[in-house]
Amino acid sequence: MSDRVVPPAARQRRRPTKQGVVLSAELIVGTALRLIEEHGADALSVRRLGRALGADPSSLYRYFRHTDDLMLAIADELIGRTLRSWRPTGDWAADLRELGLRMHAGALAHPRAAMLSAHRVTGRAHEIQAVESILGVLRRAGFPDPEAVRIYHAFVDQALAFGALDSAGTALPRAAREAEAEVWRTTYVRLPAETHPHIAATSRHLVATMRASSYPAALDLLLTAARTRLEELRAGTGHPRPH
Amino acid sequence: MSDRVVPPAARQRRRPTKQGVVLSAELIVGTALRLIEEHGADALSVRRLGRALGADPSSLYRYFRHTDDLMLAIADELIGRTLRSWRPTGDWAADLRELGLRMHAGALAHPRAAMLSAHRVTGRAHEIQAVESILGVLRRAGFPDPEAVRIYHAFVDQALAFGALDSAGTALPRAAREAEAEVWRTTYVRLPAETHPHIAATSRHLVATMRASSYPAALDLLLTAARTRLEELRAGTGHPRPH
DNA sequence: TTAACAGGTCAACGGTGTTGTCATAAGGTG
DNA sequence: CACCTTATGACAACACCGTTGACCTGTTAA
Structure with missing residues (x-):
């Protein structure tokens, strides 16, 4: 099972699956994103993705070496969408x-995808x-x-990190989020000044x-x-x- | 399986496992941390943890409702350790x-726990x-x-966010991390100055x-x-x- | 001494990623 | 148009995962 994946350029025989779908890397990535958005990050598995595409799960291994590969493709697609709407002045x-x-807004718009892909270096076109x-x-x-490189690094990682963090927050079930608000309102607000002055x-x-x-x-800082x-x-x- | 878990205070009959180990929540959390440290984040699974403890995997469900519960217990232990070793000057x-x-180092030492707990407000003693x-x-x-509150917020969230982000990096399988280094070395370094001058x-x-x-x-910034x-x-x- | 039951064990369920093998239809060639 | 190659989809199997219902047994309190 060495060379299962064929580079996209070399693909030629677009044979439809049993259910009549013609696969492609783009279609797979798009479907994966849709799946994540609609049913949560846990809904993304090779098997479920195959089912959603109308194809056998193992077919996907003709397009991506393993799940990780697919994640990188998803991440790059998100970067591309964000960048496309940016107009430097x-x-x-x-x-x-x-x-x-x-970037932060993009992460929040696709919470599950952001959490999955925030930490990866894709090396793909959009990222570059x-x-x-x-x-x-x-x-x-x-x-x-x-200096430019140092700031670049901090800037990008900060955007990704906060994106993932805040995504995780919004991805929590309703009940859990309300429980957190409750903790602030009850526990923290009621702490007596004697023990917790600040x-x-x-x-x-x-x-x-x-x-x-x-x-x-944090960004402004x-x-x-x-x-x-x-x-x-x-x-x-x-x-x-000096200071 | 409703009331499998018994609160620790009420525990009384410490029966040893087949292999002679007497279980406890502390022992389980400790062993989990050791497992993560020694064999990487992927090594932590209920089954492996059971094996490492010398107990049937299902025994752990007498102490934690599910894996998430266990992770939170681990996270709580980590907060405690971090604070305990901090001496303000x-x-x-x-x-x-x-x-x-x-905080960052603590997260890196236990990536899985950090990723799970970064976005939760616990309201527990250590957090307060x-x-x-x-x-x-x-x-x-x-x-x-x-101003103090604003900076506090940015500071804490940044520490948690970067902790989770970098944790995700170290939690990657060896191969994936080397692949990333390879991407930098090959893809980025070789980009021609004509198309990618910066x-x-x-x-x-x-x-x-x-x-x-x-x-x-980022912290220094x-x-x-x-x-x-x-x-x-x-x-x-x-x-x-003004600027 | 005994009876209750906490807590350890077993077996099973449905899920996961992944791969070795096979079958077939698409595409180029004559 | 027919043939051949082979790209690519499908199938079945593997080893793992978290979780749970049922069972069994040693500990403990009465």
Whole structure:
């Protein structure tokens, strides 16, 4: 079972399955995404996917070496969709902020897929394009290469990580989410100031902000830090000011 | 199978398994952690855990309703360990940095548990203690309450999100991780400067830093931004400088 | 001493990813 | 149009997974 998978370019004989479907990598990825969105991440299995496609599960191994391969394809498709809707303006901070928010929103729109694919390096077309774009924004802004790479890394991972985290939150069953809100309202708000002075002092703010994602705040912090660094560099020292 | 699990306090008849082991929730959690550490996250399954304990897999269902239950117990143990080893010094930035790194390290040491528990609010003792501590550090540093809460939120979520993200990476099977490294080495490094100038210009740095987690960098960016904000506040304006 | 029952065991169910083998229809060739 | 090659779909099997209903037995309290 060595060379089961044939590169897409070389495919020629489009034979339909028993149920009359003509398979393709695109169709498989699309169906997988639909399956994830409609029935949750747990609904994605080779066997279920085969059933949804009207094909024997083992047929999929003609298109993807293993499940992991399929996951990477799904991830890349998501990156592509996000990137396609992004229009950089030339203001590096604003552009990165916009892209970060879009990535985050994209993850929230496809929670299960985001959780499954957030941590993978796909090396596929869309991902490469994203890397090139982000690095371009940073280098044009004036960051020297090592700095640009470091910020690029932190930026991308932060977007992916928060996307996955917040996705996990929204993917929770209704009951579990309400239970969490309840915990905040009852447990935290009622802690006495004697034993937990800081929670008691800020409980109003804690409850107010607990619902929302902290990604925008975290993103702005990251961009603020980057801006600070850039100003230091422009000031000519090249070294962070002491503190 | 409704009331299989008996609360630990009520347990009385400690009957040894066929192989002579006396089970307990603590022993099970401990063995699970050992299993994860020694043989990777994939090695943790009810059946394998049973084998490692010298007990029938189904015995574990006398202590945990399902695998998720077990994971939460493991996570709780991890929070406890992380907090227990943290000694704040009074330097707010250094203390938060240290705590963030510890949380991240704890997650990496037990990837499966970290991924499962990152997005849950437990309201348990250890979690409450952590919230109180972090808020205390920020308020003593001089952040006004709304600001303290915002930074607290970003800090905690970032630590959890990166913990889960990087955990997912290390939880990958060996082969998949090597495949990722290979992708960087082959695909990215070889992109021609004509089509991908920014990647080509920085490929050396990209490859050098791709292995490591970007969490420390992201954490430092967050702390830098917080420090900047604090200085603005001390300068008396209370408003961020324009840019 | 004995009776109750906590808790360990067994066997089974339905699910999973994956692969070795086979069958067949599509496509190029003459 | 008929033939041959072979790409590709289908089938059956393997080893694993979490979970549960039924059973059995040693421990413990009375």
